[in-house]
Amino acid sequence: MKTRPKNNKVSVITLGCSKNLVDSENLITQLKANDFDVEHDNHSDDSNILIVNTCGFIDRAKQESVDTILESIELKRKGHIEKLYVTGCLSERYKEDLQKEMPEVDAYFGTMELPALLHKFNVDYKHELIGERWTATPQHYAYMKISEGCNRTCSFCAIPIMRGKHISVSIESLVKEAENLARNGVKELMLIAQELTYYGLDIYKKRALVDLLKSLCKVDGIEWIRLHYAYPSKFPLEIIECMKEEAKICNYLDMPLQHASDSVLKAMKRQITKQDQIDLISEIKNILPEIAVRTTFLVGFPGETEEDFQTLCDYVSEMQFERLGVFTYSHEEDTGAYKLEDNIPEEIKIERSNRLMEIQQDISFQKNLEKIGKEFKVLVDRKEGNYFIGRTEYDSPEVDNEVLIDANTNYARVGDFVKVKITNAETYDLFGEIL
Numbered sequence: 001m002k003t004r005p006k007n008n009k010v011s012v013i014t015l016g017c018s019k020n021l022v023d024s025e026n027l028i029t030q031l032k033a034n035d036f037d038v039e040h041d042n043h044s045d046d047s048n049i050l051i052v053n054t055c056g057f058i059d060r061a062k063q064e065s066v067d068t069i070l071e072s073i074e075l076k077r078k079g080h081i082e083k084l085y086v087t088g089c090l091s092e093r094y095k096e097d098l099q100k101e102m103p104e105v106d107a108y109f110g111t112m113e114l115p116a117l118l119h120k121f122n123v124d125y126k127h128e129l130i131g132e133r134w135t136a137t138p139q140h141y142a143y144m145k146i147s148e149g150c151n152r153t154c155s156f157c158a159i160p161i162m163r164g165k166h167i168s169v170s171i172e173s174l175v176k177e178a179e180n181l182a183r184n185g186v187k188e189l190m191l192i193a194q195e196l197t198y199y200g201l202d203i204y205k206k207r208a209l210v211d212l213l214k215s216l217c218k219v220d221g222i223e224w225i226r227l228h229y230a231y232p233s234k235f236p237l238e239i240i241e242c243m244k245e246e247a248k249i250c251n252y253l254d255m256p257l258q259h260a261s262d263s264v265l266k267a268m269k270r271q272i273t274k275q276d277q278i279d280l281i282s283e284i285k286n287i288l289p290e291i292a293v294r295t296t297f298l299v300g301f302p303g304e305t306e307e308d309f310q311t312l313c314d315y316v317s318e319m320q321f322e323r324l325g326v327f328t329y330s331h332e333e334d335t336g337a338y339k340l341e342d343n344i345p346e347e348i349k350i351e352r353s354n355r356l357m358e359i360q361q362d363i364s365f366q367k368n369l370e371k372i373g374k375e376f377k378v379l380v381d382r383k384e385g386n387y388f389i390g391r392t393e394y395d396s397p398e399v400d401n402e403v404l405i406d407a408n409t410n411y412a413r414v415g416d417f418v419k420v421k422i423t424n425a426e427t428y429d430l431f432g433e434i435l
Contacts, residue, residue, distance in 0.1 A: 008035075008036050008037060008048075008049070008121075009036075009037040009038075009039070009046055009047045009048055009049070010031055010036050010037065010038045010039070010047060010049045010050075010051065011038075011039045011040075011041075011047035011049070011050050011051070012024050012027060012028055012038060012039070012040050012041070012051045012053060013041055013050065013051070013052045013053065013068060013072075014040065014041060014053045014136070015052070015053060015054055015055045015061070015064055015065050015068060015088070016053075016054070016055025016057065016061055016065075016088065016089065017055065017057070018143045018190070018192050018228070019143075019145055019192055019193075019194075020053055020055060020088055020089070021136060021137075021143060022133075022143050022144075022145045022192070023053060023087075023088070023111070023114075024040065024053045024136065025133050025134055025135055025136055026114065026133060027051070027053070027087075027114060027117065027118075028040060028134050028136075029132060029133050029134045030114070030118055030123070030125060030126060031118075031121065031123075032134055033126050034118075034121065034123040034126075036121065040136045041136070047081065048081055048082045048083070049081065049082065049083045049084075049085070050072050050075065050076075050081045050083070050084050050085070051084075051085045051086075051087060051117070052065070052068055052069055052072055052084070052085070052086050052087070052088075053087050053088040054068070054069070054086060054087070054088035054089060054090035054091055055088065055089050055090060056088070056089035056090035056091075056092070056093045056094065056158070056162055057089065057158065057159070057330075058327070058330035058332070059330045059331075060330070062090055065088075065090040066090070069084075069086055069098075069102055069105065070102070072084050072105075073102060073104045073105065076104060077104070083106050083120075084104070084105050084106055085105070085106055085107050085108075085109065085117060085120060086098065086105050086107075086108045086109070087108070087109040087110070087111075087113070087114075087117055088111060089111055089162040089163070091108045091109055091110060091111075092110035092111045092112075092162045092163075093158065093161060093162050095108045095110065106120075107120060111162060111163055111164075112148075112164070132177075132180050133177065133180070133181070135181070135184070135186070137397075138381060138382065138414065138415070139184065139185040139186070139415060140185060140186060140187045140188060140379065140381075140414070140415035141186060141187065141188035141189075141190065141224075141379075141381075141397065142181050142186045142188075142189060142190070143189075143190045143192050144174065144177060144178065144181075144189050144190065144191050144192065145169070145192050145193065146168065146169055146174060146191050146192070146193050146196070146199055146209075146212065147166055147167060147168045147169060147193040147194070147195070147196075147198065147199055148163055148164070148166070148167045148169075148193075148194075149163040149164040149165045149166045149167055149194060150163065150165075150166055150194035150195050150198075151165055151166045151195070151198060152194075152195055152231060153269050153336065154258075154268055154269055154270060154336075155267065155268050155269045155335060155336030155337040156258075156268055156298060156301060156329060156330075156332070156335060156336075156337045157332075157335060158332040158333075158334065158335050159194055161334050161335070163194065166194070166195065166198050166201070166202060167202060168198075168199050168200050168201070168202050168203050168204075168208075170203060171200075171208065171211060171212050171215050174212060174215075174216065175215050175216065175218075175219065178216050178219045178222060179219055181222075182219055182220060182221030182222050183221070185415065186221070186222070187221065187222065187223045187224065187379065187415065187417070188222075188223065188224040188225075188226065188379060189216065189222055189224070189225050189226070190226045190228055190396060190397075191212075191225065191226065191227055191228060192228045192229060193228075193229055194229060195229065195230075195231050196209055196227055196228070196229055196230045196231075197209060197230050197231055197234075197235060197236055197239070198231070199212060200212070207236050209236070209239055210236075210238050210239060210242045213225065213239075213242050213246065213249060214242065214246065216248075217246045217248045217249065222248060223248060223417065224248060224250050224379065224393060225246075225248050225249045225250065226249075226250045226252055226393075226396060227239070227243075227249070227250075227252065227253055227254060228254040228396070229254055229255075229256065230253060230254065230255045231255075231256075232255055232256075232257055232270075232272055232276075232277060232280055233270065233271040233272040233276070234271075235255070235280055237283060237284070237287065239253075240253075240284050240287045240288050240291070241287060243288055243291070244287060244288050250393040250394070251288060251290050251291045251292060251393055251394065252291065252292050252294065252393060252394055252395075252396070253284070253291060253292075253293055253294070254294045254295075254396070255293060255294070255295055256295055256296040257277055257295045257296070257297065258270055258296070258297055258298045259297060259298060259301070259304075259308075259312055260274045260277070260297075260311050260312045260314075260315035260316075261274070261304070261307075261308035261309075261311045261312060262274055263303075263308065264301055264303070264304055264308050267301065267302070267303060267337070267340070268298070268301060268337070269336060274311070274315065278319070281293060281319065292322035292323060292394035292395075293321055293322055293323070294321070294322065294323035294324070294325075294396070294399070294400065295321050295323070295324055295325075296324070296325040296326065296327060297312060297316075297324070297325075297326050297327070297356060298326075298327050298328075298329055299312070299326060299327070299328055299329065299349060299352040299353050299356060300328050300329040300344040300346075300348065300349030300352060300353075301329045301337070301344075302329070302331075302337060302340035302341055302342055302343055302344065303340065303341075303343065304329075304344060309352050309355075312356065313355065313356060313359055316356060316359050316360060316363075317359055317363075320363055320367075321360070321363070322367060322394060323364075323394075323395075323399075323400050323401075324356075324357075324360040324363075324364075325399065326353045326356050326357055326360075327353075328346075328349035328350060328352075328353050329342070329344065329349060361427050364401070364427050364428060365425070365426070365427045368401070368425035368426065368427070368428075368429075368430055369425050371422045371425060371430060372422050372423065372424065372425055373421070373422065374421070374422055375419055375420065375421050375422075375435065376392045376393075376403070376419070376420055376422065376432075377392065377393065377417055377418075377419060377420075378390040378391065378392055378403050378405075378417065378418050378419070378420045378432070379391055379415075379416075379417055380405075380412045380413065380414050380415065380416050380417075380418060381397065381402075381414065382414055383407060383414060385407075386406065386407050386408055387404045387405060387406060387407055388404075388405040388407050388410065388412045388414075389402050389403070389404055389405075390402065390403045390405065390412075390418070390420070391403060392430075401428050401429060401430060402428070402429055402430070403420055403422075403429075403430045403431070403432050404429055404430070404431050404432070405418075405420060405431075405432055405433065405434060406431075406433070409433070410433055410434040411434070412434060418434045419434065419435045420432035420433065420434055420435065421433055421435055
């Protein structure tokens with residue numbers, strides 16, 4: 001008979017992206033199924049075991065992960081916790097270094113070592129839980145990871161080093177998971193992957209995202225399906241055709257473009273030119289004019305000149321993206337770009353990031369002003385102070401615009417869809433009243 005710690009309360013801390021969050025949710029699901037008391041993102045004094053799920057994507061994220069591990073080591077030193085385990089991307093990438101530098105951690109695990117981590121709790125991975133998942137998000141939405149890893153070779157990106165090659169989850173498993181999530185009250189699924197458009201190539205020998213989408217649209221209770229992280233090169237336009245046909249798929253596409261200078265795009269190994277991007281966005285909007293395109297750009301890549309950056313600024317002004325984010329380049333070991341000189345000073349990277357976001361702020365404000373007087377279906381995410389706060393189909397949680405509804409004069413329930421007329425607008429917020 002397997003023995004357990006006397007006090008088996010566990011706290012899981014998640015750092016990084018939504019893909020990491022799903023990994024933590026799966027870990028917590030397994031522990032709960034084995035009768036462990038588990039909390040998420042809570043440094044409570046009564047937890048005797050702490051698991052830190054780390055991010056290793058860029059310098060800032062790595063530093064946050066290291067700081068969190070050091071804080072957790074201090075908790076262990078003071079006797080607040082008995083065991084400390086570290087998992088996730090940073091641990092996958094730098095396990096040997098971390099073991100040498102921070103030996104106080106009881107064990108380090110990589111991104112694909114959930115069974116080994118569970119073994120530390122004297123329990124086995126329960127395969128029968130596939131399709132069932134505890135969620136850390138509000139009850140009405142959840143992230144769904146449809147694949148792991150990436151086969152792309154972008155020179156700036158360390159994800160393949162930490163997450164390995166692309167591996168798709170079967171349509172059958174994902175439908176089962178969606179059905180379970182819907183039974184638990186989930187109304188919105190956000191499909192996430194490092195590269196959505198590759199979905200199915202490994203197991204079905206063809207791009208199968210459209211097949212997956214059509215299957216998920218049949219799940220009762222799911223009303224919105226949102227797509228995150230699609231690679232632009234050779235983008236399959238049948239995805240947009242499917243979006244147009246299926247009412248449940250949000251008119252929203254997250255497509256990181258990274259740059260607009262052809263020389264920088266070539267150095268990044270993006271397999272696409274500025275004109276290719278312009279043509280692609282044009283084709284997408286010809287098929288589905290109402291679509292909101294979210295994109296991200298990377299500034300300060302080695303060799304990026306002021307002229308390159310100005311090309312990007314002009315491109316953003318011309319394209320008028322609905323949603324946009326900016327990262328500054330981080331010089332990552334073992335990536336293709338690491339052999340290049342990281343020759344853009346950090347202050348210039350930050351200054352370029354700020355300049356680009358100033359352009360986007362004006363675009364966002366103008367686009368929001370155009371929504372005044374119009375009506376939208378809004379999903380209510382939470383109540384905060386005197387406002388109910390929700391989103392339209394054109395917005396993803398935490399990264400996009402929100403709709404604020406005065407709770408003194410309107411009533412809604414969190415998790416409900418309501419019809420809202422927009423009455424006012426700011427740069428990233430809309431204000432409205434329920435009809």
